[in-house]
Amino acid sequence: MTTADLECLELSKRFGDFTAVDQVSFSVPSGTFFSILGPSGCGKTTIMRMVAGFLDPSSGDIQIKGKSVLDVAPNKRPVNMVFQHLALFPMMNIADNIGYGLRRQGLAKSEIARKVDEALDRIGLPGIGKRKVEELSGGQKQRVAIARCMVLEPDVLLLDEPLGALDLKLREHMKIELKSLQAAFDTTFVYITHDQSEALVMSDQIAVMNKGRFEQVGSGRDLYYRPQTAFVAGFVGESNRWRGKVTRSDAGGALQLTTEAGLVVTGADNGRGLAVGAEAQIFVRPEAIRISRKQDELAHFENRMVGKVQSLLFNGAASRAILRSEANGDDIEVTLPQSGEFADLTRGDDLHFGWSGEQANAFAVEAD
Amino acid sequence: MRAGAKLGLILLLMPLLLWLGLLIIVPHIDMFLVSIRERIGVGRYQISPANYLTFFTEPLYLVTFMRTALMSILTTAITLVIGFPVAFYIAKVAKGRLQSSLFLLCLVPFWVSELVRTFGWMILLRETGIFSSFLQWLGLVDGPVEMLYNDVAMIVGLVYTSMLFMVVPLVTTMESLDDSVIEAGYDLGGSNLSILREIVIPHAMPGIASGSIVVFMLSLGNYLTPTMLGGKDSLWFTELIYSQFIVRFNWELGAAFGFMLLILSSIIVWAMLKVTGQTLEKTMT
């Protein structure tokens, strides 16, 4: 087994009584794009700052290329960080920004100039070395901030929500750019974000974090299709959800849930072993729900409902409709098929819809 | 409507124009006119450069002038060297309650008048003062020592008086430096010294310039501190001006001195801006 570039072992950080990071362990193999995804305040930045050396962990260990770095000062660690607001040096021009770390390593002037030019080429901004920081656009600053770290050839590059300050369009563009920059520099990236689409698009591995703990670590596909906790199911991707008591449970994992309103939903607990009488939550993805104008087309689904189109959310290929169930007035989000069959759907239309029990993921509701 | 707006503008600008005109421009024009006339009889004057010639030919005047300038620059430099770490600590290291109380501590001495403040130093430094007694008690000296009435005491007093005017602009500019920029410096391998030199000082430059200018002008124009703490050899140029106006009743020479002081401070302020690479507009915002 090759040693991981970055490995955290039971890392914890407490601020007074408050535990910001709680026994987090993970390992990032060399050359991969690892994301930490979680809602605001869950402790992502705190992990990052411990890895970069700006915070001392309360307990646990951080190893880079197999060696503990706890005793290594931030300016000596083989990791570099792209800050949330980039933190470019406004008092220097672009070339001096990128060359800062190289100057600190005591490289010769000509060598620094060569490396800086090379880095500017890499990020696709040749010849801007003489410009001032404020003369660049948001996306260009972004790339300079990455180049400033990458010229130092760190073992691990940490990125703390680097796209947060950009507008939507540019963010979409930078997602792809970042991924290709990672390939170009061939470095291990640890990326933190609260935006699941950023994590899903770019990462090889994603850790979903909640309240200081890792809920699940896996590929985007794993997290999306096989969430292991209710939090992951709710946080990654869109879901319709119902909450109620388990009223029937098969050995095979199929179960039935009855909501307070009396609706019966069939789902699967995927080995989580939910017993009859337990409080549970069922998550169904909008694209798992089929719609039809004829009832008999949906006869093979365990879950069937009738509803009226409440609103249409047109978004090209990802267009959705919100249906209001006739039985109990729940609003249910469904993805419209791309076949064009429902292109003429309008508000108020009656539709049948249904989904199979396997597509409905059930989780125990945690007592809190 | 347009005429009304114009009138409104004029009325709005009036206080400023009055202040500029009555308190700055008119007195200076008048002072200039006084400085270039020479008394040739009772109540009879003629235009002549005689006062300026006196200034340049009398060594005492010229030496005092240069000494005052150099001492003021020295005071400014010392204030900067002491004030910079203090300001850095207040702006970047101290947090919350500590930060505001430290800032307040810088302000406290200014609740009493300059006279009382300077007198405080006299109590500490005079022959029978606290420092002298303390040194005797320690057995470091045999008899009482006089620490007043010399250049060192005077500069100590001037630095003390000016400190706030250096610390405030420095704290303000340093607070605007994002912590993450400093952290980025460390992250990229910077040492304390290189971060200070390449990041903190360049960022604080406008504050350094405006603090230095204010402290320099305050020192140059100070009268009280040099008079009370300085010795007979540490004559300050303002004392010369005072004696011409009040003691000798030679307004012509006094006005010429005043004008030389204005020119001197303008030149040095200009030089400071050049050295720090700032413009007046940048430092005043």
Ligand SMILES: Nc1ncnc2c1ncn2[C@@H]1O[C@H](COP(=O)(O)OP(=O)(O)OP(=O)(O)O)[C@@H](O)[C@H]1O
């Ligand atoms: N120095 C500190 N002292 C006390 N509490 C802190 C400190 N730093 C962070 N915290 C707390 O730790 C928790 C995690 O903070 P952190 O900055 O890691 O969140 P985050 O996941 O990065 O959130 P965001 O997405 O909003 O940046 C927060 O509840 C925060 O209030």
Ligand SMILES: [Mg+2]
């Ligand atoms: Mg954060």
